[in-house]
Amino acid sequence: MSQYRKGLWRSALAAAAVAGFVTSAAAQMELKIMAPAAPGGGWDQTARSMQQALTQSGIAKSAQVTNVPGAGGSIGIAQLVNNSKGDGNQLMVMGYVMVGALLTNKSPITLEQTTPIARLTTEYEAIVVPANSPIKNAKELAEAIKADPAKVTWAGGSAGGVDHIAAALFAKAAGADPTKINYIPFSGGGEALAAILGGKVTAGISGYGEFESQVKAGKLRLIGLTSATKTPNVDVPSIKEQGVDLEIANWRAVVAPPGISADQKKALTDAMDKLAQSKEWQEILKTKGWENAYVSGDAFAKILAEEQARTKDVLTAVGLVKS
């Protein structure tokens, strides 16, 4: 055996040892995942699905889910920043809704105080109209809004949430004044859906999942999704493709507490990288109908910063945040 090959062997062994060490370190990981909402909602479901995939695939030895409900996540994030500083095993599920909620609630804690880890999933917003509505596509809806924004009533989720922001952005893209939109917030998705089905409002806006079965049954007409291009399982081109420049997604992500070391951050990021690739996670995405939108590290931190700036602009424009 030549000196060269010996060296190669040695480095291969070392690499194997390092790899072995890393996997065993990861397998030792005892993660705590906080869902800053009550059991049952989207964040809670994400946390519990992560728990399931992380433990079944052996990426983590255990994963404990805790719920800290309240104020669109404002209470959860306060607890993460104040009580878990430097804890390298703690994660918190969050999403686009929290960006808006922290702004409207004037939360003293901001997302800059957390350590961004990774974005996991996304869901596009869908705009629908009742099946008997004269409006057929995004262009016609845009024209109606441009003619008189107050006459187009929107039904969607809570004020300042992603639905509201998307409606305001649609009006802006249509060339209307976003402060004039007539947006009517409903508490659950169900109540809004009833108002749309009953023809009480002009249009409805929410995650596509809320409308899918009604669209398929022909009770609602899908105007389009807020994705960049047409999504495979939908017959209608995206709103952007129809000429109304609107792109927005309701994403979900995980962040870690402030003050964790670079090594701890890397370990968490690695665990999420492996989670995203695991077949258990892929399986969950499929059954839940979540779109994979995995981005980790600095790229995610950049997205987070951009979304915060854009959301602040929109919320200020519709008057929910005083600048």
Added chain:
Amino acid sequence: MEAFTSLASGLAVAIQPMNMLFALIGVLLGTAVGVLPGIGPALTVALLLPITFKLDPAGSIIMFAGIYYGGMYGGSTTAILINTPGESASMATALEGNLMAKSGRGGPALATSAIGSFVAGTIATLGLTLLSPYLVDIAVSFGPEDYFALMVVAFVTVSATFGDSPVRGLTSLFIGLTLGLVGIDILSGQSRLSFGIPELYDNIEVTTLAVGLFAVGEALYVASRRHVHEEKLEAVRGSLWMTKDDWKRSWKPWLRGTAFGFPIGALPAGGAEIPTFLSYSTEKRLTKHPEEFGRGAIEGVAGPEAANNAAAAGTLVPLLTLGLPTSATAAMLLAGFQQYGLNPGPLLFAERPDLVWGLIASLFIANGMLLVLNLPLVGLWVRLLAIPQPWLYAGILVFATMGTIAANPSPVELVMLGVFGVLGFLMRRFDFPIAPVVVGLILGPIAESQLRRALSISLGDPMVLLQSPISATLLVIALFALVAPFVLKGMGRFKAVED
């Protein structure tokens, strides 16, 4: 009679031994969690979801439905025995039920609630089977203005039952309405009366208020009176079972309660609270024994309990036919369906008839199981009242605190429970009725947001309230309910003069 054939095939699914077992586990779990205030069926289903992932869809959904019905039963047991409503829909039951229990009639109170729930649940499930397709069209045509009119009817009828003095009743109601303002306003997204405390942004939890006012307030009141005047608690007086007279006085309230509960429960924003209040005030008005109201009238238990359970079945109408979850538990059932890639909605009946009819059939079975389980336990439950008073009330305090903490682990919630407890004590001490506070907290925010939604849609035109036929009809009913007592009184006086 297509529905009956479908139901029969559903029964075949539901009576498979494994599915019967799931239904049994469901009702047992549901009863257990319903007993603890704060931990409702929604939370239980949420926590069970990941565990049942591996089970077969029919079995686990049947189990969830069992939890739902079981939770309703459990909630009324604690409401009657220890004045601690497990969920807001059991509040009306606590009013007369606890008074009955205190005067030794806990047995009949529990029995009429169990049998009433069974009767109402069965009729409502039958309604679900036969009427779903028609009801759902009506339900969807209910707009914000119609909901507002329904709230007006509820306010008018309920306010008539606010104890002896209308001024005291209205005072209580306005305390409740004020508490209802706390938190983030749903329409504008701005926070009101929350003083920068993030825990208050999500509005005041109804169970925290109800448990604080009812259970904690009562414990404090009993403690304060202990040396002055010892209230005698009779565990059992007379028969443990319903007498012939009890049956006679119960069956009509059961049916009327069902008539309120099922349709209102089927409305997307109906809920179970409004029909229970409506049923309570109706029974109070129709009873042949008005003197017993306020001292423990069986009608006041039978009606609201039936309404509560019928509403629970009603919420399944929009869930199964439209995929609309209209209560927290229905939302969890929806998540349960979606876990298996099933989307409730117009297509579910066509795509998976076995599942839908299996679920409906298992509701019948769960109802029967609950009756069989609960009736023999009545004797055991009422023994609870034989516990010496200091122990009993200490136990209630522990129980109330535990439930509140489990549902919402936050110190602010505990402080609120304490504050509401003191408020309840003071109100009782100075003779203000407690129920209107909770009524105000529940109905106030709904009425407000529906009215504002209606006006938002009509671009500020108030005539929308009269243009909708449903709304106009309901407002006329409200007006009639408001004026009729005065008119009748006036005619009574007229008659007296004639004599």
